[in-house]
Amino acid sequence: MNNREVDITCDLMIIGTGMAGMAAALFAAERNIKTVQAGQAGQLGFASGLIDVLGVHPASGAQIVDNPWQGISRLRREQPDHPYARMEIPEIQTAVQAVLTFLEKSGYPHISHVEKNMHMITPAGTIKPTYALPHTMAKGPAARAEQKPCLLVDFKGFKGFSGRQITESLADSWPGLRPVRIGFPGTSGELYTERMARALEAPANRRKLVDAVLPLLGDAQIVAFPAVLGISRTLEVTDDLEAGLGVPVFEIPTMLPAATGLRLREKFEHQLRAMGIQPFFQHAVSDVAASADRGWIFTVENQAGCRRIAARAAILCSGRFFGQGLHADRGGIRETIFDLPVVQPTGRAAWHHKDLLHPEGHPVNQAGLAVDDSFRPVDNQGRAIRNDLFTAGSILAHQDWMRQKCGSGLAIATAYRAVNACRDFLALGQTPYL
Amino acid sequence: MQTQVLIIGAGVTGTGLARDLALRGVSCVVVEKRDINAGASGGNHGLLHSGARYIVSDPAAARECHRENRLLKSMAPHCIEQTGGIFVAVTGDDEKYAADFPERCRQCEIPVRTLDTDEVRQMEPALASELIAAFEVDDAAIDPFKLSLDNIAHARQQGCRLLRYSRVTGFDITNSRIRHTKVLDELTGQTRHIEAEVVVNAAGAWAGIIAELAGAQIRMHYSKGSLLVTQSRIARRVVNRLRMPTDGDILVPGGTVSILGTSSCRVDSPDKIYPEIPEIDAIIDEGSAMIPELATTRYIRAYCGVRPLPADNRGKDENADDRCVSRGYELIEHARQPEKIENLITITGGKLTTYRLMAEKTADRVCRRLGIQEPCRTRSEPLPDTVDARWTEPGLAPDTWLRKSNSDDVLLCECEMVPESIVTEIVEGIRGQDGRPDLKAIGLRSRIGKGPCQGTFCSQRLAAFLYDQGHLENREGIDELRAFLRERWRGQQPLLWNRSLARAELLEAMHCGLFSIEL
CATH class of the missing domain: 3.30.9.10 (D-Amino Acid Oxidase, subunit A, domain 2)
Structure with missing residues (x-):
């Protein structure tokens, strides 16, 4: 390795800007690890904003989990390969709580019931179990449980979100829902979530919205909106609407990509920079070279050019196929940056079931990286490939975050363990090879 | 319900026959267990053969193909x-x-x-x-959906009725005649008894199963x-x-x-x-x-x-490649078969290219049974281009939308650019046929769900829109989403690698990860 060719030297390179990458960066910053983070930065935009820990287990029985921690202890027994099975429950709780605390300090608090999942309404009129909700959505499940008369506001031109669909679908469980459609203040034609959410950060638009909703309020004791109540100033937006309407408000998630994902992205991007993480968002990791003695040299690039970054260790949080951490061709699945071995079903015919909604979930969704207890990728004998390479999040094998409703929890918990293991590695000054 | 002719199956043969008979002034009802072109008529290349493919394996079929190719080019140019x-x-x-x-x-x-x-x-x-x-x-290239939709639309203009999601469950046969055909409405669960002078089994690959209900054997x-x-x-x-x-x-x-x-x-x-x-x-x-x-x-x-390949009863090699089995059609008058059913005719086999000829030959037999002497008109009367079939054509919806450029007319399907106004038109068309405008039916009649997103986004947008318009109620939308996405999945599942796999992951992330429609 030639140091003159390196632009930046750091201890830890985090690859990925989804929930796992962001959580890893947060934990690294809290541990004062000199960290660079790189990735395409698009994935969090597709986050629903609901913080799942474990919503369904066993997935094949479509069994909804009431207490996520009890659910995880059962999961640990029944799926010993699951990434959660490598961790103790208090550690998972600490990790999730650390992220929720961070979000609260960043002005975007979340609400959870600690021992109990919440049941959130979706725009398809279904109910989804989740662990923590952003404060903007938090009042919804309670209002439904208490059967409060609720006005459900939707907007003309905002497609894929119909108050009538939600009301009709939930008629049995929440007869007090009443849909009403209004124009979004100051617009006509097609509406987009981000633009609406940013528009409501302006007090004048909120006043117009209050003026439009007030006459329709009737006996409603709470008002629901699609999740567009601000991006960075959601507390201010919701407080203002509640003051104007005289009743509480809550959001219902929208289709993806959603404002809720953008909020998380903005909070992380802004705060992590302030905490000392050196970000290369909107950058792709285009090359990596391993040195026998001194860790990694990464090349990150965007349209403006490329940088070379030397790191003593790396945490790979590059996601699955949509995040481009994994790539599949007709012949098989590979990991895109380090070409790590990928646990996968034999042959493409075994990747998916013929039924989209097959209760077992698709085997390809359990493909990914196998790891040891330090979340180091391992070879097919179970031996860590390198001492200085860790991984976290949805790229891990033996989990199905979409069916198990465990995406955020898995990302956060595994990032926590990986960062701690990485910190120990850096402190000990070990060589990269075992 | 009474009619002169009951046609079982709304593929190209059944719809083509309905139009042929309707143009000869014969009253018909078409029953279809699912929707237009649900079988082989909707599962083919959309190729109007020159006939050259069959010159060695089946020269007679090759000749026939070429004559029909020419005729259809002048009679149905818009398809x-x-x-x-x-x-x-x-x-x-x-x-x-x-x-x-x-x-x-x-x-x-x-x-x-x-x-x-x-x-x-x-x-x-x-x-x-x-x-x-x-x-x-x-x-x-021929659009089989447009073809069938236009055939049935023209037949309906002459008084023909189409009953979709109507499955034939049995026949009441006395004295070698079908008195009633029992038809189950798959949506309401009710059974209709249809009385027809002649019953035509145009069920394609299912023709053998229908014949069996009447006690007849067709080896397929x-x-x-x-x-x-x-x-x-x-x-x-x-x-x-x-x-x-x-x-x-x-x-x-x-x-x-x-x-x-x-x-x-x-x-x-x-x-x-x-x-x-x-x-x-x-x-x-x-x-x-x-x-x-x-x-x-x-x-x-x-x-x-x-x-649907009628098995050759004259003792050809059982294990031969199915491409060697004649692609010619089979027209069976069951009155002349051992089961001796006076008023049942089966038409099966054949090819998309020769559908019109098959319909003509069948209609000739039907008319002979009815004692009607009207000649076939489909050789000379062009197939009208109808509104029902407009939106299956790729590129037409975007053109229309861009030309109108009405910003209030939002696109429900962004891949294929299908706006609300076109969906409304399609819904009215389905309602006009006593049908229920479900997601699959709208998908069949438009490009919705056929672009790269394969329904990820348009499915929920369409469901929301149908609720807003009062076409869906209660929890129907969830069942609709499941059915529509499952149907799309059948076509994606074998092709999931590279970007398509990433797209499928997004689909599952939204519909299972967030909406939890699998629960």
């Missing part, structure tokens, strides 16, 4: 893109077959022009460079063929491999896409069939010998159909 077609042989293909090709075409009265290999590569730059022979014929072979849709159009013309028909040897343009196929694989039943991964891989490997780009292009959908 046809006159692309022309070519046959090409690559290194390693049978040179004798190639050498004999033009003479055999001429024997079947099929016009053919010999091309030199440079010329053909200029005509179709995507072709492989190692070509050893090439010929031009007059193949064309079921030959599944799978096809793949490319994301963009790869050739201007129909491209055929110049050899005895086999897998992956025809590429047909379909508006903005190309369709590659097909396979031929014997199955036990026409139900529950899927395009299987080994078939898909074989088709791609074969196709790319002719057009190398087919190995790397993105495919957005696979589908399959079952060819």
Whole structure:
């Protein structure tokens, strides 16, 4: 390795800007690890904003989990390969709580019931179990449980979100829902979530919205909106609407990509920079070279050019196929940056079931990286490939975050363990090879 | 319910027959267990054969194809893109077959022009460079959905009735006559008794099953063929491999896409069939010998159909390749069969290209039974271009939307640019046919769900819109989403690698991860 060719030297390179990458960066910053983070930065935009820990287990029985921690202890027994099975429950709780605390300090608090999942309404009129909700959505499940008369506001031109669909679908469980459609203040034609959410950060638009909703309020004791109540100033937006309407408000998630994902992205991007993480968002990791003695040299690039970054260790949080951490061709699945071995079903015919909604979930969704207890990728004998390479999040094998409703929890918990293991590695000054 | 003729099956044959009879002044009811073209009529290449493919295996069918090809081009031009077609042989293909090709075409009265290999590569730059022979014929692309929708629309204008989601469950037969046909409405669960003077079994691959309900035996072979849709159009013309028909040897343009196929694989039943991964891989490997780009292009959908092949009772080889079984049609008057049912006629087999001829021959028999002497009109009266069938055409919805540029008319399907106004028009059309405008029915009548997102976004937008318009209520929308996405999945599942797999992951992230529709 030639140091003159390196632009930046750091201890830890985090690859990925989804929930796992962001959580890893947060934990690294809290541990004062000199960290660079790189990735395409698009994935969090597709986050629903609901913080799942474990919503369904066993997935094949479509069994909804009431207490996520009890659910995880059962999961640990029944799926010993699951990434959660490598961790103790208090550690998972600490990790999730650390992220929720961070979000609260960043002005975007979340609400959870600690021992109990919440049941959130979706725009398809279904109910989804989740662990923590952003404060903007938090009042919804309670209002439904208490059967409060609720006005459900939707907007003309905002497609894929119909108050009538939600009301009709939930008629049995929440007869007090009443849909009403209004124009979004100051617009006509097609509406987009981000633009609406940013528009409501302006007090004048909120006043117009209050003026439009007030006459329709009737006996409603709470008002629901699609999740567009601000991006960075959601507390201010919701407080203002509640003051104007005289009743509480809550959001219902929208289709993806959603404002809720953008909020998380903005909070992380802004705060992590302030905490000392050196970000290369909107950058792709285009090359990596391993040195026998001194860790990694990464090349990150965007349209403006490329940088070379030397790191003593790396945490790979590059996601699955949509995040481009994994790539599949007709012949098989590979990991895109380090070409790590990928646990996968034999042959493409075994990747998916013929039924989209097959209760077992698709085997390809359990493909990914196998790891040891330090979340180091391992070879097919179970031996860590390198001492200085860790991984976290949805790229891990033996989990199905979409069916198990465990995406955020898995990302956060595994990032926590990986960062701690990485910190120990850096402190000990070990060589990269075992 | 009473009618002169009851037609079972709303594929191209059934709808074509309905129009033929309606134009002769005969009253008809068409019952269909699912929707228009639910069987092989909707699961084929959309190829209007020149006939050249059959010159060796079935010269009579080849001749017939060519005559119908010409006729349909003048009678239903709006359903046809006159692309022309070519046959090409690559290194390693049978040179004798190639050498004999033009003479055999001429024997079947099929016009053919010999091309030199440079010329053909200029005509179709995507072709492989190692070509050893090439010929031009007059193949064309035909939209089978438009064809059936227009046929039934024209029949309905003459008084014909269409009952969709209506499954025949049995016949009341006394004194060798079908008195009533029992038809189950799949949506309401109610059974209708339809009284008809003549019953025509045009159930395609299901013809044997229907005949059995009447105590009649038709020996059928079921030959599944799978096809793949490319994301963009790869050739201007129909491209055929110049050899005895086999897998992956025809590429047909379909508006903005190309369709590659097909396979031929014997199955036990026409139900529950899927395009299987080994078939898909074989088709791609074969196709790319002719057009190398087919190995790397993105495919957005696979589908399959079952060819109804009446088994030859005259003792041909049972194990022969199904491509050798005649593609000619089978017209059976059950009055003359051992079961002696006076008023049941079965029409099955045949090809999309010859559907009109099959309908004509069947209608002739029906009229003879009814004592009606009206001549066939479908040879001379053009098929009207109707509103019901407008929006299946790729590119038309975007053009219309862009021309109108009404910003309030939001796009429900962004891939194929289908706005609310077009969905409203389609919904009205379905309502006009006493139908229920469900997601699948709208998908069938438009390009919705057929673009790269394969329904990820448009499904929920469409469900929301249908609720807003009062077409869905209670929890119907969840069932609709499940049914629509499952149907789309059938076509995506064998093609999930590269970006398509990433797209499928997004679909599942939203519909299962967030909406939890699997729970």
